[in-house]
Amino acid sequence: AMEVIWWGRERRKLSSRELFVLTYGALVAQLCKDYEKDEDVNTFLDRMGYGIGVRLIDDFLARSAVKKCRSYSETADMIAQVAFKMYLGVTPSVSCSNTAGNEFSLILDKNPLVDFVEELPAERASLCYCNLLCGVIRGALEMVHLAAEVTFLQDRLKGDAVTEIGITFLRKAEDRKHKRNK
Amino acid sequence: MAVCIAVIAKENYPLYIRSVPTENELKFHYTVHTSLDVVDEKISAMGKALVDQRELYLGLLYPTEDYKMFRKLHNSYTDIMCNPFYNPGDRIHSRAFDSMVNSMMMQVC
Numbered sequence: 584a585m586e587v588i589w590w591g592r593e594r595r596k597l598s599s600r601e602l603f604v605l606t607y608g609a610l611v612a613q614l615c616k617d618y619e620k621d622e623d624v625n626t627f628l629d630r631m632g633y634g635i636g637v638r639l640i641d642d643f644l645a646r647s648a649v650k651k652c653r654s655y656s657e658t659a660d661m662i663a664q665v666a667f668k669m670y671l672g673v674t675p676s677v678s679c680s681n682t683a684g685n686e687f688s689l690i691l692d693k694n695p696l697v698d699f700v701e702e703l704p705a706e707r708a709s710l711c712y713c714n715l716l717c718g719v720i721r722g723a724l725e726m727v728h729l730a731a732e733v734t735f736l737q738d739r740l741k742g743d744a745v746t747e748i749g750i751t752f753l754r755k756a757e758d759r760k761h762k763r764n765k
Numbered sequence: 766m767a768v769c770i771a772v773i774a775k776e777n778y779p780l781y782i783r784s785v786p787t788e789n790e791l792k793f794h795y796t797v798h799t800s801l802d803v804v805d806e807k808i809s810a811m812g813k814a815l816v817d818q819r820e821l822y823l824g825l826l827y828p829t830e831d832y833k834m835f836r837k838l839h840n841s842y843t844d845i846m847c848n849p850f851y852n853p854g855d856r857i858h859s860r861a862f863d864s865m866v867n868s869m870m871m872q873v874c
Contacts, residue, residue: 601847604847605847605849607849608847608848608849609849611849612849612850615850698847699844699847699848699849700848700849700850701848701859701860701861703850704850707850
């Protein structure tokens with residue numbers, strides 16, 4: 584019976600994928616009508632994403648039953664290989680971009696949110712179409728007591744070669760104090 | 766292979782029209798326009814008979830081309846519709862749509 588429940592859930596997820604993608608597109612298009620400046624739309628998308636992230640984290644922890652991550656690197660892997668897979672059905676590749684070990688880059692090969700968007704309209708050249716995702720990641724991390732900055736470093740929709748999300752884990756105030764005292 | 770491909774809005778103006786470059790391209794445009802009458806006839810006939818209303822492919826004007834071409838065209842059209850930045854009624858400007866149409870047009874040297 585358990586298998587039937589989860590199988591049914593999977594089926595439902597697959598058939599509502601397009602509705603989700605279209606809904607997201609409608610949301611972005613509406614925001615573009617409401618706000619003249621790309622920066623404002625980007626900020627709003629990030630804020631909405633944050634609101635989703637602080638709630639989604641509980642669903643994620645419940646459904647993935649993962650153990651606590653012991654490093655930033657494990658956390659970045661978790662986001663890319665478990666969370667992205669669970670909610671978007673894709674697995675971005677992860678790499679650490681600095682020696683301090685707190686900056687990571689997620690490269691999205693496929694991104695279902697932009698399935699139907701060929702390119703940004705000419706008057707929206709600075710729009711971060713998927714900025715909601717940055718807010719989601721930021722909000723979710725905050726709920727597990729990890730402060731992070733999350734932005735799009737590259738975007739195929741803007742003509743870049745790849746789509747890249749940068750996650751920078753910010754050192755907690757206690758950590759910094761501790762290191763200084765050493 | 767097609768010599769002319771057109772997507773017509775329900776208000777009877779072209780959203781997209783492409784034809785093989787020839788001397789008398791206007792002839793294609795007239796043909797498209799006339800075929801709209803045939804489309805109207807078929808649609809009103811469908812209303813009376815108990816035909817499956819979901820059958821989008823109304824049939825061929827002349828029994829030459831294949832259904833697959835229509836399917837490809839229609840699938841690309843629905844992809845355009847799904848673009849959140851496309852407003853229904855706009856002319857269609859899409860590289861993906863262009864290349865799909867290119868693949869279906871007759872090659873003229």
